[in-house]
Amino acid sequence: MAEWLDSISTHWFWLSLGLILGAAEMVAPGFFLMWLGLAAIIVGILDYFLPITVAYQVAMFAILSVLTVFAGKKFLADNPIETDDPKLNDRGARLTGEIVTVVEAITDGQGRVKVGDTVWAARGTDAATGARVRVTGADGAVLLVESVTP
Template sequence: MAQWLDTISTHWFWLSLGLVLGVAEMVAPGFFLMWLGLAALIVGGLDYFLPITVAYQVAMFATLSVLTVFAGKKFLHDNPIETEDAKLNDRGARLTGEIVTVVEAITNGHGRVKVGDSVWSARGVDAATGSRVRVTGADGAVLLVEGGLD
C-alpha cells in the first residue's frame, strides 16, 4: 500500500480522521460528517486492539459509514426534534398580526411593504405608499395584508 502507512500506526490515522470529520461537522453542520467520523473512530478502535490489514480497514470503514448514516437517519426519524413554537422556521407566519408600512403602493392587489429592515412583496387590498396595513398571513414569500389602519 502507500509508504506513509508504514511510518504511522494505522489506528492513529483512523482516530485522527474521525476527529477531523467531527470538527468538520461542527464547522459546517449538515448532520452527515459525524456519522462518517463515528465509522472512522470505530475502525481506529478496532485496529488498535486487532491486527487488521489496511484493505480490510478501508472495506470496514466503507461498510460502517453506510451503516452509521442509515442508523442516524433512522434514529432521527424515530425521535424527531420537537419544539413548542410551531412557527419557529416560518417567518411569514410569525409576522401575522404585525402592522407594516407600504413602501410601494398596493395596486391591483400587488405591492411591497417594509417589515423591520427588509421589504417584502405583499398582496391585498389597494393601499397608498406610506399607509399602514396589517399582515393576515403569508403565501410563501408574499405577505397577505389588509388595509384600513390609517
C-alpha cells in the first residue's frame, strides 16, 4: 500500500506543508511554527533532488523539526530583540520619577497614593494625606516613594 506513496511527487506535499505552517505562524504568532515549516521545506527540497522513501521523509522531518527549533532558540538567545521602549510593559518602572498624591497616609512605611485615576499601594517615608511624594521605583504592585521637599 505504501508503494504508491513512494511513486507520487511528495515534495509538493512537504513544500505546501511548509508554506501552510509559515502562514499559520503569521496568523497565530508564537515563533514556533515557522521552524517546523522550515523543516518541511527542507524535506521537500531534498525529496525533489533525491529519491527518498516516505518513511525516511517523515523521519527526516522529525529530526529537522527538533534541530530547527533548537537552532531558532539559540539564534534568539544570541540575538535578542531590541525595543525602543524597554519599560513598555513595566508600569511601575514607567512611573519612576512621577510626583503623586498620598490618598491614605503613609504610616509605618505603608500607605496609598493616587496616580492619575488609579490608587496604588505605596511604601516609603511617612507622609500625611494630601502630601506630594515622588515615585522612586516599584516592588511588584507596590510603589516605592519618597517625600518631595518644597
